[in-house]
Amino acid sequence: MLAAKFSDLITPQLGHQLHQRKLLNLGFMVMGLVAIMVALFTLAALIIHMAMSGWPRLSTWEFFTAFASRRPERAGILAAWVGSLLVISVTAIVAVPIGVAAGIYLEEYARKNWLSELIEINVTNLAGVPSIIYGLLALGVFVYEFKFGRSVLTAGCTLALLILPIVIVTTRESLRSIPQMIREAAYAVGATQWQVIWHHVLPYSIGGILTGTIIGLSRAIGETSSLITIGALTFIAFLPESPFQGKPPFVSWEWLNSPFTVMPIQMFNWVSRPNPEFQVNAAAAGTVLMTMTLLMNGFAIYLRYRLRQGIKW
Amino acid sequence: MALRDSTPLNPWRRSRDRQRWTERAIELLLLLAALSSIATLLGILYVLVGESLQFFQQVSLWEFITGTRWTPLFGDPKYGIWPLLSGTLTTTFVALLIAIPFGTAIAIYSSEFAPATVREILKPLLELLAGVPSVVYGYFALLVVTPLLQQVLPWLPGFNMISAGAVMGLAIIPLVSSISEDAMQAVPNTLREGSYAMGATKLQTALKVVFPSAISGIMSAYILGTSRALGETMIVTIAAGLQPTLTFNPFEQAATITAYIVQVSMGDLPHGTLQYQTIFAAGLTLVLLTLVLNIIGHLLTKRYRERY
Numbered sequence: 001m002l003a004a005k006f007s008d009l010i011t012p013q014l015g016h017q018l019h020q021r022k023l024l025n026l027g028f029m030v031m032g033l034v035a036i037m038v039a040l041f042t043l044a045a046l047i048i049h050m051a052m053s054g055w056p057r058l059s060t061w062e063f064f065t066a067f068a069s070r071r072p073e074r075a076g077i078l079a080a081w082v083g084s085l086l087v088i089s090v091t092a093i094v095a096v097p098i099g100v101a102a103g104i105y106l107e108e109y110a111r112k113n114w115l116s117e118l119i120e121i122n123v124t125n126l127a128g129v130p131s132i133i134y135g136l137l138a139l140g141v142f143v144y145e146f147k148f149g150r151s152v153l154t155a156g157c158t159l160a161l162l163i164l165p166i167v168i169v170t171t172r173e174s175l176r177s178i179p180q181m182i183r184e185a186a187y188a189v190g191a192t193q194w195q196v197i198w199h200h201v202l203p204y205s206i207g208g209i210l211t212g213t214i215i216g217l218s219r220a221i222g223e224t225s226s227l228i229t230i231g232a233l234t235f236i237a238f239l240p241e242s243p244f245q246g247k248p249p250f251v252s253w254e255w256l257n258s259p260f261t262v263m264p265i266q267m268f269n270w271v272s273r274p275n276p277e278f279q280v281n282a283a284a285a286g287t288v289l290m291t292m293t294l295l296m297n298g299f300a301i302y303l304r305y306r307l308r309q310g311i312k313w
Numbered sequence: 314m315a316l317r318d319s320t321p322l323n324p325w326r327r328s329r330d331r332q333r334w335t336e337r338a339i340e341l342l343l344l345l346a347a348l349s350s351i352a353t354l355l356g357i358l359y360v361l362v363g364e365s366l367q368f369f370q371q372v373s374l375w376e377f378i379t380g381t382r383w384t385p386l387f388g389d390p391k392y393g394i395w396p397l398l399s400g401t402l403t404t405t406f407v408a409l410l411i412a413i414p415f416g417t418a419i420a421i422y423s424s425e426f427a428p429a430t431v432r433e434i435l436k437p438l439l440e441l442l443a444g445v446p447s448v449v450y451g452y453f454a455l456l457v458v459t460p461l462l463q464q465v466l467p468w469l470p471g472f473n474m475i476s477a478g479a480v481m482g483l484a485i486i487p488l489v490s491s492i493s494e495d496a497m498q499a500v501p502n503t504l505r506e507g508s509y510a511m512g513a514t515k516l517q518t519a520l521k522v523v524f525p526s527a528i529s530g531i532m533s534a535y536i537l538g539t540s541r542a543l544g545e546t547m548i549v550t551i552a553a554g555l556q557p558t559l560t561f562n563p564f565e566q567a568a569t570i571t572a573y574i575v576q577v578s579m580g581d582l583p584h585g586t587l588q589y590q591t592i593f594a595a596g597l598t599l600v601l602l603t604l605v606l607n608i609i610g611h612l613l614t615k616r617y618r619e620r621y
Contacts, residue, residue, distance in 0.1 A: 025516040032422025035415050036435065039486050043442050046453050101346035109340055110347070122350050128537065128603065130544020132571050133357060135578070136596045140360030144584055161353050168350070192332060194339045215444070222446025225546035225571065229578045229592075264448040264547075271452050271551055279456060286449045297444040301437040 047290060054284030063284060068235050068266065072277035077285055079236040080266035083152070084221060084292075086240060086255060087262055090156020091163065091220050096213055099164050103171025103209075108197055127165035134162045135229025143230055150231035152240060153256040158226050163216035170212020174205040207307040211300045218296035222289060224264040235269075236261045263289045361600060364593030371587055377594065383557040383573075385591045386580075392591070394598055396557035400474065400567035401599075404549050405542040407478025407563050408485060412538050415482070416489025417531070423490070424497040425519040436491070443487035451551030454480035459552065472554030472566035481548045489538040496530020497523050529614040536610030540603040546571035570599045 010018075057063045066076025106123075110116035138158035148154040178201050186196040240258030267289060270282035369377070372392045380393015419439070423432050458476040463469045500523050508518040524531070554566030555576050568576070574592045582589045 021514045021517070025514040028516045028519075029422065029426045032418050032426060035418040036422065039415060039419070039442060039483065040438055042483060043445070046445075046449070046457070049457055050449070050452065098346045098349055101343045102349065105340075105343035105347040109343060119347050119350055122354055125607070126350055126353060128540055128607065129357065130540075130546070130571065130599060130603065132544065132546045132574055133361070133596055133600055136574070136593060137353070137357045137360050139578075140364065140593070141356050164350065164353070192336050194336055218444055222444075222448065224446070224448045225550070225575055228575050231578065231581065264446055267452070268448050268547065268551065271448070271455060282452055282456075286452050289446055290449055293444050293446060294441060297441055301440065 047287075050283045050290065051287045053280060054282075054287045057280055057284035058287060063281075067238075068261075068269075072275060072281055075270075075278075075281055077263065077266055077288065079239060080261050080263045080285070081288070082239055083236070083260040084262040086152050087155045087159065087227075087260060088217055088221055090152060090256070091159040092213070092217060094157055094160035095163050095167055095216065098160070099167025099213075099216075100171050100209060102164075103168045103175065104197060104202075106168070107172045107175040108193070108201070123165050123168050127169070131162055131223060132225040132229060134158055135226030137161070138226065138230045149257060150233075150259060151257045152260045154230050155227050155232065155260060155262070158230060159220040159223055162223065162226060163220050166216035166219070167209075167213055170215075171205075171209050174208025174212070175201060177208065178204050207303060211304045211307070214296050214300040214303070218293045218300070221262075221296070222264055222293050224262075224268055227262060227265060228268075232265050233259050233261050263292070357600070361593055361597040364590050365597045368587065368590035368594045372594075381559050385588050386577075390587075394570075394595070396559040397568060397570045397573055397595060398598070399559050399561055400549070400553065400557070400572070401543060401569040401602075403561050403563055403567065404474045404478040404481060404545075404553055404569055405539060407475055408482035408542040408545075409535075409539060411479055411482025412485045412489050412542070413535060416486045416534070416538065417493060419486065419490040420493035420497060420531075420534075421519050421524070424494045425515060425523060439487040439490060443484075443491075445484070447484065447545060447547040448551070450480050450484050451477075451548045454548055454552035466564070469564060470554075470566050472552060473564055474549075474553045474567055475563040477549045477551075477553035478563060480552070481542055481545050484545070484548065485538045485541050488541060489534050492534035492537060493527070493531045496527040496534065499530065500526045532613050533610055536606055536613075540606050543603055543606070544571060544599060546575060550575045570595045 051058075062074075063076045064081070065078055066074060067078050068080075069075040102119075102123075106116060106119060110119070135158065138154060138161070142148045142154040142157055143150060148157070182200055182204065183196050186200045191199070236259065240255035240260065242255070263285060267282050267285040270278045270285060273279070377392055377394055379395075380391060381395050382391035382393050383396040384391045423435050427435065454476045455472075458480055459469070459471060459473065462473075462476055469475075504522055504526060505518055508522045513521070549569045550572040553569060553572065555568050555572055556566060557573065558565060558567040560567055573595055577588065577592050
């Protein structure tokens with residue numbers, strides 16, 4: 001009885017409108033999917049195109065063990081990948097302790113006052129500053145005021161400043177996700193604030209901090225413009241002195257002062273040459289660079305996924 | 314108790330005192346680390362403003378902001394910022410033309426339509442898209458997109474702002490989509506349920522209820538995307554050209570502010586010369602541009618913020 005009355009309400013006109021709405025709904029859903037597919041397909045096409053163009057160079061081992069050269073078929077990325085490795089190490093050593101410490105201060109210690117608010121706004125703003133501006137900062141301060149020169153040390157510090165906001169923000173998020181009861185339990189047995197953080201809060205949040213750090217470092221490894229600004233060289237035919245020495249004291253810090261080049265700068269140099277054979281080299285270097293960043297990002301994503309699965313408060 | 318506290322050599326009390334000092338010292342160290350962000354900002358201001366002040370002692374501010382020719386490295390130097398500004402604004406505009414529709418559609422789809430499993434897969438994939446180094450995107454713009462476009466438009470020059478801008482748009486899609494999606498996810502479900510109860514479809518709910526409620530967050534996603542596009546360097550340096558040209562035609566080549574800074578930096582200009590100072594004046598312009606944008610964004614978000 002009721003059902004009959006209800007269907008009477010749906011006039012042909014209304015039925016038509018409902019049908020149209022459903023169609024629109026479906027149409028939009030398809031549009032969203034298409035938008036995603038276009039973006040992801042482009043990414044895939046880019047990777048495949050680059051890997052295929054660069055294959056002739058990638059397939060030879062010399063590409064990884066040769067220095068840059070005027071002859072494209074003999075040029076390699078040795079100085080570039082060693083440089084990237086050294087610069088990233090400095091970046092990690094500088095950015096991680098400072099970033100984590102700043103994150104801990106803002107999340108665990110800072111009282112609600114003008115200073116903590118200022119720092120907070122400041123971190124957000126710094127995340128939005130274009131990376132080339134960091135390059136200008138480093139040129140003015142590290143190169144000319146501190147006299148670090150155009151060296152691995154300068155480059156590492158520059159990239160450290162660049163990724164500091166990322167490390168700080170992820171540290172804070174990670175600390176925030178630790179339930180208050182963990183802290184209270186530790187305080188209850190007489191731990192001081194730092195003991196609570198060091199022995200209880202940090203161990204629980206280390207995974208989240210690591211994820212953020214890896215994402216930050218993967219950004220640093222692909223960063224080009226700020227390092228060009230501080231004067232990275234594009235043509236280097238020597239390696240910095242090895243940090244490990246055969247004779248005492250076995251460690252050398254000379255490499256910190258060495259001029260350098262890094263992967264993205266080597267690639268940029270090859271891209272901007274008109275000779276198509278150098279563009280093959282650019283594609284090969286790009287493939288190596290992409291592999292590095294994809295691996296780092298993938299590892300971070302996997303780590304985050306595992307953490308989310310593992311912890312149930 | 315009284316006895317214990319009054320004994321100066323009591324080991325328990327000594328260790329407690331030491332602990333208190335350690336606590337204070339650690340807090341101070343952590344504060345210093347947090348202050349490093351302020352030091353960074355002050356450093357940026359000091360360098361940019363300091364060098365720019367020296368620059369503007371020799372070049373009039375009026376010439377800088379009204380001049381239509383930028384030729385600092387030529388025999389007859391001219392210091393009008395407009396050619397660099399036009400390149401920056403045009404490539405940014407092209408990038409937004411790609412990033413805003415795509416980013417918004419992806420955000421609406423994955424926040425309102427996609428099942429949870431699809432969303433879980435989608436997010437990391439988009440993050441990978443955001444993680445591609447910009448120099449790789451530059452390669453893509455110069456050696457893939459431009460040749461493709463040239464097949465349709467044979468007169469297109471090898472360096473042009475359209476392909477640089479389009480690829481830059483692709484690069485900032487993930488930024489726009491992820492922030493917009495977060496904003497839409499923050500809209501309480503009661504609003505959606507109210508809309509469904511009135512008989513609205515998902516699309517109607519998404520466009521007429523969720524989108525307007527999340528507008529302040531979406532706005533800031535657009536703003537962040539814009540400032541990323543303004544500051545993006547390698548894509549435009551590689552693919553948009555290095556010749557400062559006063560044009561808003563995306564099919565031409567033109568240098569952006571960032572491309573100019575890179576070009577000069579590669580030339581290794583001596584410290585302290587006027588040419589060296591131009592890159593700081595250009596950098597200051599870029600920072601002011603993003604600053605104005607952020608202030609507008611802040612005001613807009615405040616104006617449109619919904620309280621639930």
